[in-house]
Every structure is written in C-alpha cells, then in structure tokens.
Amino acid sequence: MNLVVNTPIKDNVLEEVKVGDIVYLNGVLVTARDAAHERLLKHGFKLPITLKFLPIFHAGPIVKKTNDSWSIVSIGPTTSMRMESLEYDFIERTGIKMIIGKGGMGSRTAEACKKFKAVHAIFPGGCAVVAAERVKRVLGVEWLDLGVPEALWILEVENFGPLIVSIDTNGNNMFDERIKSINSKKFDMLKNLDRELSSKL
Amino acid sequence: MDALVRLLSNFIRTVAIRLPDDVLSALKELSSKESSYWGKAVYSLMFDNINLALEKGVPVCQDTGVLMFFIDVGTNFPYVNKLYDALKVATIKATEEVPLRPNVVEPFDEKNTGNNVGTRLPWIEWNIVPEADYVEITLYLAGGGTSLTGNAKVLPPASGFKGVIEFVLDVVSSYGLNACPPFLLGVGIGATVETAALLSKRALLRPIGSINPNPKAASLERILYEKVCGLEIGPQGLGGSTTVLGVNVEYSARHPATLAVGVSTGCWAHRRGVIKIKSDLTYELPLYKGVVL
Ligand code: SF4
Numbered sequence: 001m002n003l004v005v006n007t008p009i010k011d012n013v014l015e016e017v018k019v020g021d022i023v024y025l026n027g028v029l030v031t032a033r034d035a036a037h038e039r040l041l042k043h044g045f046k047l048p049i050t051l052k053f054l055p056i057f058h059a060g061p062i063v064k065k066t067n068d069s070w071s072i073v074s075i076g077p078t079t080s081m082r083m084e085s086l087e088y089d090f091i092e093r094t095g096i097k098m099i100i101g102k103g104g105m106g107s108r109t110a111e112a113c114k115k116f117k118a119v120h121a122i123f124p125g126g127c128a129v130v131a132a133e134r135v136k137r138v139l140g141v142e143w144l145d146l147g148v149p150e151a152l153w154i155l156e157v158e159n160f161g162p163l164i165v166s167i168d169t170n171g172n173n174m175f176d177e178r179i180k181s182i183n184s185k186k187f188d189m190l191k192n193l194d195r196e197l198s199s200k201l
Numbered sequence: 202m203d204a205l206v207r208l209l210s211n212f213i214r215t216v217a218i219r220l221p222d223d224v225l226s227a228l229k230e231l232s233s234k235e236s237s238y239w240g241k242a243v244y245s246l247m248f249d250n251i252n253l254a255l256e257k258g259v260p261v262c263q264d265t266g267v268l269m270f271f272i273d274v275g276t277n278f279p280y281v282n283k284l285y286d287a288l289k290v291a292t293i294k295a296t297e298e299v300p301l302r303p304n305v306v307e308p309f310d311e312k313n314t315g316n317n318v319g320t321r322l323p324w325i326e327w328n329i330v331p332e333a334d335y336v337e338i339t340l341y342l343a344g345g346g347t348s349l350t351g352n353a354k355v356l357p358p359a360s361g362f363k364g365v366i367e368f369v370l371d372v373v374s375s376y377g378l379n380a381c382p383p384f385l386l387g388v389g390i391g392a393t394v395e396t397a398a399l400l401s402k403r404a405l406l407r408p409i410g411s412i413n414p415n416p417k418a419a420s421l422e423r424i425l426y427e428k429v430c431g432l433e434i435g436p437q438g439l440g441g442s443t444t445v446l447g448v449n450v451e452y453s454a455r456h457p458a459t460l461a462v463g464v465s466t467g468c469w470a471h472r473r474g475v476i477k478i479k480s481d482l483t484y485e486l487p488l489y490k491g492v493v494l
Contacts, residue, residue, distance in 0.1 A: 060263065062301065073300065074259050076264070078346060079346045102379065104378065125381040125437055126470040128261070132259075147313030150313075182434060183374060185432050186371075189431060201362050
C-alpha cells in the first residue's frame with residue numbers, strides 16, 4: 001500500500017499502515033539523533049519545540065547558510081539502531097508518531113510503537129540528495145550548539161519518501177524477521193565449513 | 202603551496218560528489234542482477250541520487266565521513282615538506298566550499314571542531330617511495346554507518362581459516378544491515394590487532410573486481426563472497442541476492458602464536474579516490490575517466 005501522510009499525524013491514520021507499506025510525508029519533519037536523544041532523556045533538558053504528532057528523522061544534514069537563512073544541501077538517514085536504548089522513552093515523552101532512519105530498530109522500540117501507536121520507517125541510506133530535493137524549507141534550528149549533525153533541524157517537506165515501514169502500530173518488526181533469517185542462513189553455512197575448507201583452502 | 206592546496210581541495214570535492222568508475226560499474230552490474238522488489242527500488246533511487254549529486258555538484262551522501270589519506274610519496278617530490286600542511290588546509294577549505302559535513306568530534310571535550318580537522322584527523326598514512334618525484338594520494342571518506350561495522354580480533358592460530366570465516370560472518374551478519382549494502386567487504390589478516398584492522402581498510406582501497414595475487418588468499422575472497430551473498434542481506438538490508446560490491450583480502454605475515462583478523466566495510470557510496478601528482482603539479486585521476494579538476 002502507498003499512503004500520503006500529512007503532519008501533524010492525527011486521527012489514527014497510521015493504524016492501517018502495515019510493515020512493508022510505503023509512506024510519503026507532507027508537512028513538518030524534525031531531525032533528532034544521538035545527542036538530541038541524550039540531552040532530553042539523560043541530561044534533563046526541556047525540548048525547545050513540541051514534537052507531539054510529528055515525525056522525527058534520524059539524520060544529520062549538510063547545510064548551507066546564505067545571509068540569514070539555512071538550506072539543506074544533503075540529508076539522508078543515519079543508523080537508527082544507535083538510538084534503540086532511548087527511543088522508547090523518547091516516544092513516550094514527546095508523543096512523536098513516526099521515526100525515520102536506516103536499518104531496523106529493536107524490540108523496545110517496537111513495543112513503544114505498539115503502545116503509543118507510532119511507526120518506524122526507513123529511507124534508503126545514502127540517497128541524501130534525493131531527500132534534500134524534497135525539503136522545501138528550513139523552518140528553524142534548535143540546539144545548534146550540539147554541532148550541525150546533532151542539532152534539531154525543523155524542516156518543511158513535500159512528498160518526502162519513499163519511506164518503507166519497518167515497524168507498524170501493532171509492533172510488527174520487519175527487521176526482526178530479517179535478522180532471524182540472516183542468522184539461520186549463517187548457522188547453516190557454518191555447519192559444514194570444516195569439510196568445505198579442507199577441499200578449498 | 203597555494204596551487205597544491207587548490208588541487209587537493211578540488212580532489213576532495215570530486216571524491217565527495219562523484220563515485221569512482223569501478224564503483225559505478227559494479228553498482229550497475231549488481232542492479233541488473235537484483236530481482237527482489239525492494240532491491241530494485243533501492244537501486245533505482247541510488248542512481249537517481251548519484252546523477253542528481255553530479256548535476257548539482259553536491260556530496261552524494263550527507264555523511265562525508267572523516268577523511269583518511271593514504272599516501273605514497275616520492276623522496277624527490279618537490280612539495281614533500283609542504284604536503285602535510287597542504288592536506289590540512291585543503292580539508293578545511295573543502296569543508297567550507299563543497300561543503301562537507303563537519304564530522305570531527307574531540308572525544309574528551311565532546312566538541313565538534315566544525316572544520317573536519319582535529320587531533321590526528323584527517324588520518325594520514327605515509328609510505329615513502331625512494332627516488333620518485335611524484336606523490337600518489339588515495340582519499341577515503343569513512344562514513345559513520347559503514348565504519349560502525351569495523352571489528353578486529355586476534356585468534357589463536359589453531360582457529361585457522363575456519364575461525365577467520367566465522368568471525369567475518371559474525372560481524373557481517375550483526376552489523377552489515379546498517380552499513381548501507383551492497384558494500385565492499387575488506388578483510389585483513391596479520392600478526393596483531395591493529396595491523397589486521399589497517400589491512401582490512403587497505404583492502405577497501407583496492408579496485409573492485411581485483412583478485413589477491415596469492416591463490417589461497419584469492420580462494421578465501423571467493424569463499425567469503427559466496428557466503429556473504431548467501432546471507433541475502435540485500436540492498437539496504439531489505440533482502441535480495443546482491444549484498445556486496447566485492448570481497449578483498451589483504452594480509453601480512455603473522456606471529457607463530459597469533460592469527461589476527463580485521464573487518465572493514467565500504468558502503469555502496471564508496472568514496473575512495475586516487476590522484477597522482479607529478480613534480481610540476483600536473484595530475485592523473487585513474488579512477489575518474491575524463492574528469493578535470
Ligand atoms: S553508510 Fe555510507 S551511504 Fe550509508 S549513510 Fe553512511 S556514508 Fe552514507
């Protein structure tokens with residue numbers, strides 16, 4: 001299923017979305033990665049903006065400043081798994097409805113997605129110029145003292161995607177299945193390694 | 202020195218915005234082989250991205266990494282005394298002008314330096330070429346996602362190549378998903394942990410499709426290639442038959458009591474470029490046919 005989602009994400013629009021579906025986003029998207037998660041949850045800072053009903057993007061862009069306005073040169077997802085230990089609390093505290101990143105996330109995040117009706121979706125990693133094209137404007141930036149990659153960039157996006165849903169609001173987790181399949185293939189491969197190597201190496 | 206700095210910063214720009222010829226042709230070949238639904242969609246987005254980056258002259262991926270220079274410098278290269286400073290100044294200049302993402306964080310101050318220069322970064326490895334009057338510089342932009350895969354371990358020699366293969370597959374199956382596959386897999390074998398690790402990075406500098414001249418090392422490359430493909434990690438980890446751009450093994454002799462193994466990956470946006478600069482500052486770009494700086 002392909003779905004266009006507008007922000008703020010209200011009225012349970014995500015509840016019909018399933019793992020593997022594609023979403024395109026219109027509206028406001030805020031970047032938040034390692035340092036922003038830690039500042040909110042470990043160092044007790046107050047968020048300078050409200051994230052309720054918004055999507056966040058695990059990403060650190062390349063930006064350009066001309067006179068007083070910022071533009072995004074290149075912006076792609078970073079590895080979501082790094083935020084796994086903090087994401088449950090982040091979802092609970094902020095009320096975000098969507099997390100965009102690359103690679104999957106773990107069982108705690110899936111639990112939070114189920115409980116708070118949020119989803120995780122991936123944008124293909126490295127496709128940062130395509131993504132920058134879909135950013136219409138930089139609405140603002142907060143916590144810039146964390147450095148450009150770690151700041152909260154508040155973006156207006158149009159047709160932002162394809163976002164492939166990897167955790168849905170029922171807590172189904174596409175990457176859980178992926179990891180299980182990869183590990184079982186590895187297990188089978190290693191079983192006969194001795195015999196195989198004696199003939200090849 | 203100004204002309205040298207300009208040349209180097211233009212080279213850095215090229216490496217950030219353009220994939221080298223061998224990577225492009227490997228990606229094209231893989232995309233024609235991939236049959237999974239998501240895999241095909243991912244390749245098509247990658248090529249859109251590659252073309253758009255060139256058209257707009259901006260970095261192909263937002264993570265322009267930390268800069269690592271691998272240098273073969275002739276003892277008669279006239280700028281040999283200036284080269285270290287020129288590399289640092291060119292890095293700062295390129296960071297501002299391209300622009301690159303400032304990625305250098307001082308670990309004890311938790312501070313981003315803002316210009317991609319910091320303690321011991323950019324990383325520089327020097328090789329001396331006696332009597333030569335040129336310098337050959339390989340630049341690798343080490344992105345975060347793909348560097349997170351990096352691992353190395355010293356095995357007891359009794360583990361043998363079985364132990365090596367198990368270690369590589371453990372690393373790849375746990376972290377490969379996040380290294381933006383299809384990636385180039387570099388494996389280093391040596392005497393100590395840091396030499397194996399460094400050789401695994403040097404393996405990533407070798408051309409894609411090249412084969413280790415030692416037939417047994419070549420055989421290990423082939424076995425690892427088959428196995429890693431068999432995991433079916435697929436483009437972006439979404440499943441599929443194409444997982445690696447290639448597997449390169451580099452090695453040194455080892456100690457009787459150690460068998461060290463290192464693993465590095467280079468993501469699909471494998472930004473590794475080479476420039477050869479002669480004494481009169483004319484240059485060659487062997488991996489970017491037809492490109493002028
Ligand atoms: S792994 Fe490579 S392509 Fe993916 S985000 Fe990092 S630098 Fe970019």
